[in-house]
Amino acid sequence: MSEQDKQDGDGHRAVIAEYVLGLLDPAAHEAVGRRIAADTMLQREHDFWASHFSGLDEQFEPVAPPANILPKIETRLFGAEKRASWWDSLALWRSVAAGALAVAAVAVGFSVLQPSPDSSALANQLVAALQAEGSDVQFLALYDGSGAVRLTALSGATLPNNDYELWAIQGGGSPISMGVVPINARTTVELSDAVRSGWGEGSVLAVTLEPKGGAPAGVPTGPIVAQGAVTKI
Amino acid sequence: MAMQADTSEIADLIARCALRDRGAFRQLYTRTSAKLFGVALRILRDRAETEEAIQEIYIKIWQKADRYVAGQYSPISWLVAVARNHALDKVRVKRPVSEDIDAALDIADLGPSPERQVEQAEDSARIANCLGTLEPDRADAVRGAYLDGFSYEELAQRHSVPLNTMRTWLRRSLAKLKECLTS
Numbered sequence: 465m466s467e468q469d470k471q472d473g474d475g476h477r478a479v480i481a482e483y484v485l486g487l488l489d490p491a492a493h494e495a496v497g498r499r500i501a502a503d504t505m506l507q508r509e510h511d512f513w514a515s516h517f518s519g520l521d522e523q524f525e526p527v528a529p530p531a532n533i534l535p536k537i538e539t540r541l542f543g544a545e546k547r548a549s550w551w552d553s554l555a556l557w558r559s560v561a562a563g564a565l566a567v568a569a570v571a572v573g574f575s576v577l578q579p580s581p582d583s584s585a586l587a588n589q590l591v592a593a594l595q596a597e598g599s600d601v602q603f604l605a606l607y608d609g610s611g612a613v614r615l616t617a618l619s620g621a622t623l624p625n626n627d628y629e630l631w632a633i634q635g636g637g638s639p640i641s642m643g644v645v646p647i648n649a650r651t652t653v654e655l656s657d658a659v660r661s662g663w664g665e666g667s668v669l670a671v672t673l674e675p676k677g678g679a680p681a682g683v684p685t686g687p688i689v690a691q692g693a694v695t696k697i
Numbered sequence: 698m699a700m701q702a703d704t705s706e707i708a709d710l711i712a713r714c715a716l717r718d719r720g721a722f723r724q725l726y727t728r729t730s731a732k733l734f735g736v737a738l739r740i741l742r743d744r745a746e747t748e749e750a751i752q753e754i755y756i757k758i759w760q761k762a763d764r765y766v767a768g769q770y771s772p773i774s775w776l777v778a779v780a781r782n783h784a785l786d787k788v789r790v791k792r793p794v795s796e797d798i799d800a801a802l803d804i805a806d807l808g809p810s811p812e813r814q815v816e817q818a819e820d821s822a823r824i825a826n827c828l829g830t831l832e833p834d835r836a837d838a839v840r841g842a843y844l845d846g847f848s849y850e851e852l853a854q855r856h857s858v859p860l861n862t863m864r865t866w867l868r869r870s871l872a873k874l875k876e877c878l879t880s
Contacts, residue, residue, distance in 0.1 A: 478871040485842040486785035487849055487867070489792055516878050517843050518774035519824035524844065526731035527738050529751055534726055537755045542719065599716050621717040625763050673716065687712055 480506060484513040591697045592669050594690035601628070601647070601689040605669050612654050613669075617647045620689070629674045631684060634662035639670065644678045668693050703728075707772040714762035722759055729773070730755070733780040740784035740846035750787060754780045785846050792848050827877035835870045838863070 482488055483496045500506045588609035595602045601620030607613050615630070628647055631639035632655075642653050655663060672679070673686035707728060713721030733754055738747040757779055765775050828836040834856055841847040841855065853863040 477875075478868040481871040481875070482868070485839070486782075486789065486846055487842055490789050493789060512878075514778060515770060515774070516824050518770070518777065519821040520840065520843055521774060521777045522821055523840075524732065524736045524739060524777065527735040528731045529734040530748065533730070533748060533751055534723070537726070537752050538719075538723075540752060541722075541756055541759055599713065600718055601716060623715065623763050626715070673712075687709075687716075689716055 480509040481513045484510060484517060589697055590665060590667075590694040592692040592694040594669055594671055594692040596688055596690050599687075599689040601671060603645070603669075603671055603690050605692070605694065607663075607694060611660065612652050613642070614650065614652050615645055616650045617645075620647045622647050623673075625676060626673050626686070627676055627678055628671050628689070629678045629684070629686075631670045631672065632659045632663070633668040633670060634659075634664075634666070639684055641679065641682055642669075644674070645671065664694075665696050666693055704771055704773065707776075708765075711758075711762050711765045711772055711775070714759055715765070722755075725758070726755060729776055732773070733776060736777055736780040737784045739844065740781065741787060746787065747784075750784055751780075754783050757783065781846075788846055788848075792850070823878065827874050830877050831870050831873060835866055838867055839870055839874070842867070 479488075479496060480500065483493065483500070486493075488496060500510050588607070590607040590609075592605040592607075593602070594605060599620075602618040603620075604616045604618055605613050606615075620628070627644045630642040630645045630653065632642055633639045640656070640658050642656070642659060645651055645653070659667075668691060670684075670688050670691035672684040672688050674684070675686075679685050707725065710721045710725040710728070714725060730751065734747065734751050737750045737754065738744065741747045741750060758776065761779070765772065770778070828839060831839070838847075838852050838856060841852055847855070849860060849863050849867070852867070853860045856863065858866070
């Protein structure tokens, strides 16, 4: 490329920076935005400028917004009835969890009434309520005493780009994956030999938020959104 | 510095918003709304418009929270970018169309593609230092575009130069800036 070509190319080379600065007019901005989304080299150029210019962000002076803004946003997002979040009403949330445990107890009670229950299996039944502060994801886990955990989500939202993954943590060892679990259906998870070897009262079940398909390397990468120790019932 | 703890706490609040935690959203708003209101007000220069825009900005943040990838941007930069881009979208539609789309889309030879190194990149001293290598009025024009959302027309008026001169200035300045930032 000649020196003259390089000179002429300056404008074109700067177009991604112009996009980040917001200098393009609406149609050009949209068209360039589509090109960036479809081209990893342009994405890299975009991220280069966006992250460097963000070094100027501290020059934006904070200005307190009026107090009536947050309620307006919450109404627009969560509806006029504004169902209380569990953060706002821990008591309500606790009663939900307690109710869930009561349901579990009833479920176990029914199984006692079944003809000829395997008494050793029954003695080994375990239950866990999985929850975590700051998260509205809750699961209830019931170990049937013979090798499988039944799992029901009590609350939580499905997310387009993430899956929930169940882990067993026992005896101070590393978490052992028990697979991706759905939030909108009941599931039964068979205990693997690795989980079964340390399984018992005090084992902890945890649910983490992972990329679609589960943690790629078999170790948790996302935040724990629910956890609980299993106890005899 | 307190910033560090702030950063990880804000990243955590965004992650919890992705989990639909409304309490976390409220905390995130409490912690960051003054900054984002400042960003939008500076670009929109109209209080009533900014009060509407800030609502839309936080609605976007709630809806896009699962797309924030920790480590790619600092959480506050990500939030500022959502606010800044939203405000720019609002001012952009009012601007006269003055550019040839085909010319803008003829993206040629970007030169060496820099690998992203966020910690370095977001260092405010780095960009300030490289802006310092430009002539002062040209550095001002770049800052005016980023911080005030000025268009080419506004920049040309403020600096009393013809529109095309401003375009040439700025494009040359951006090429120089890239050289400095990648060296």
